[in-house]
Amino acid sequence: REFWDVLAALASEEGVTIVVATPYLDEAERCNRIALMYDGQIQQIGTPAELRNSLGLHRLEVNTPQLQAAEQVLTEASESKSIVDVQTFGDRLDVLVNDPQIGEAEVRELFQQHHLQAATIELAEPTLENVFVTRLRQQGSAPQSFEFPRSRGGNRDISKNSASDLAIYSHNLNRNFGSFQAVKNINVEVRYGEIFGLLGANGAGKTTTIKMLCGLLPESSGDISLGGERGNLRSSELRRRIGYMSQKFTLYDDLTILQNLEFYSGIYGVPRRLRREKIDWVIATCGLEGRETLITGQLPGGWKQRVAFGASVMHEPDILFLDEPTSGVDPLARRQFWKLINDFARNGTAILVTTHYLEEAEQCNRMSFMVAGEIVTEGSPSQIKASQPGQLIEVITDQTQAASNLLKQQMESWRVSIFADRLHVVVDDPDRDIPNLRSRLDAANLTVHSLRPIPFSLEDAFIGVVQRSAHATPKEPQPS
Known part of the structure; x- marks a missing residue:
């Protein structure tokens, strides 16, 4: 995260043009513009927001204790007009749909038809991974799946x-x-x-x-x-x-x-x-x-x-x-x-x-965060994100770098991070801190285009856990 903040400052304050090559699409979210490449060709180019909007789909996060059965039911229905893609993501399913209301209704109806336990469903933005994979699948570029040849007299039955x-x-x-x-x-x-x-x-x-x-x-x-x-x-x-x-x-x-x-x-x-x-x-x-x-x-x-x-x-x-x-x-x-x-x-x-x-x-179904050789938290991805104190705020202004510099002077620097044309800011008391954020930016003559609460990502949760732990002070390099 510090590395990306340095790159953002170089680009904004020194006028440096930076080209980053990465296979990690959550990392690409921090870039101002992105070219999605596959098989030696640029498939699509635009800002993160433009790429997500071009998908024309919506993402539903479906939480259910019957993940495998639910995935099978929804995958079989994925050729319907509403459900486009289904993927297991740790303790939840990510379901891409054409229309969020119709899609949610169809998911709930399928759960009821197949006697699955009621699910909690939340609407979320599509990820760049959704954009990239969906586009390549539409072109027929998805790798072919082959069933694993399971136990035929080899190892003992697991x-x-x-x-x-x-x-x-x-x-x-x-x-x-x-x-x-x-x-x-x-x-x-x-x-x-x-x-x-x-x-x-x-x-x-x-x-x-x-x-x-x-x-x-x-x-x-x-x-x-x-x-x-x-x-x-x-x-x-x-x-x-x-x-x-x-x-x-x-x-x-x-x-x-x-x-x-x-x-x-x-x-x-x-x-x-x-x-x-x-x-x-x-x-x-x-x-x-x-x-x-x-x-x-x-x-x-x-x-x-x-x-x-x-x-x-x-x-x-x-x-x-x-x-x-x-x-x-x-x-x-x-x-x-x-x-x-x-x-x-x-x-x-x-x-x-x-x-x-x-x-x-x-x-992962469950995970532990390690810091300086110690485990500092454990749980499912949803549990860890839900356990974070305070609120994550997305801030879009006319001068992203200037807004970042200002807020880092007035609060702990780890609470502020640049994501392309917007900021992620962690606050402890949303009712008190959101108006304060807006007033600080207004006082510096920075125009606020958007300021809204968003869910914690696992990265935001990890940074928060690390910084709040007793091990936030710098450590000497450690062998791993």
Whole structure:
């Protein structure tokens, strides 16, 4: 966030033209104009508001305890005139509709027809991800989905694990590097069929934690249970029940794609009679048919990530660790990634994801925020956002940078952030602070075009939690 504030100041105050390339569409929301590129061509260009308006659709956030059944019902209805797209997003469904009133009525009617529990439905702005993915789907560019070839005499049936059983457990987990304490009293509980997110900035201790939880790094103190096993977390039997996708290293760059997949199917114990089918699934899912003899090091980072994910799940693990899984992956591939991740979770796999990409973290059922080696909050995405004190205000003025500079002088700087042509401002008492905001801007001869409350994003919640915690003071760099 500080980095983007610096870029905004450079552009506004120094007249610098800045071009940013990014696969992260929540990051692109901060740009004044955006060119959406795919397959070597610019598909669309405009301001964030123009791109969202061009979609001509509305987004409904549907919260229900019966997510899987609801997604199936609404997806089957998505060829109707009203419902256009349905996607699971952690503890909710995102439903794109042509008309918000008609769409909400149709969702409620479908819930009633299929005897699903009543849902809470909120109208929200479409995201840039909605814009990009919908446009590419209309062009027929969406990657093809292939059903995963499930258990055919390979690993033990993960459905034997109860959803109430703990797959991953730690209590008061600590890790010291000399005199430096990288991880401090971490408590984690992840059940089978659950997607759990471990969020934090670079250096927060996420990777150190995940390495201890999966037995790659010994803990300094604390208790760990993995798949019901304690003590020897490196046994060959337990290894075959675990999938691990590393942040920096999973594939061997000097091997071909096929050689990498053959190697991992071997070390994960996939029976020989099943290996060809599993490898073919990975290659087809990645869109690499006919290119499996390419040297892996020649692949772009996003493609390499997709192959690495396939390598980590061929053996149908009971427990799956994903360390920054979609780093550098384009929006279409990222959606495909999460469709697969959700499919594994629904078939009983316990999944622990680390990420600092906060829009992606919305895909998790539950999550913890890590700051300086400690967990500072935990809950579902909706719970964490709803628990934030105060209110997030969107402010649009005629001089965004000047308004930002003014408000940062008068309140804690973390409360003010630039998002393209608007500001996000966190206030504690909306009834008192909203009139004060307007009067401050008016007194500085800044014209206010819009000033309205908006829901907290997960990024806003994360910044608030971090800044309000006892660890808001600067820390020395930490290994992760």
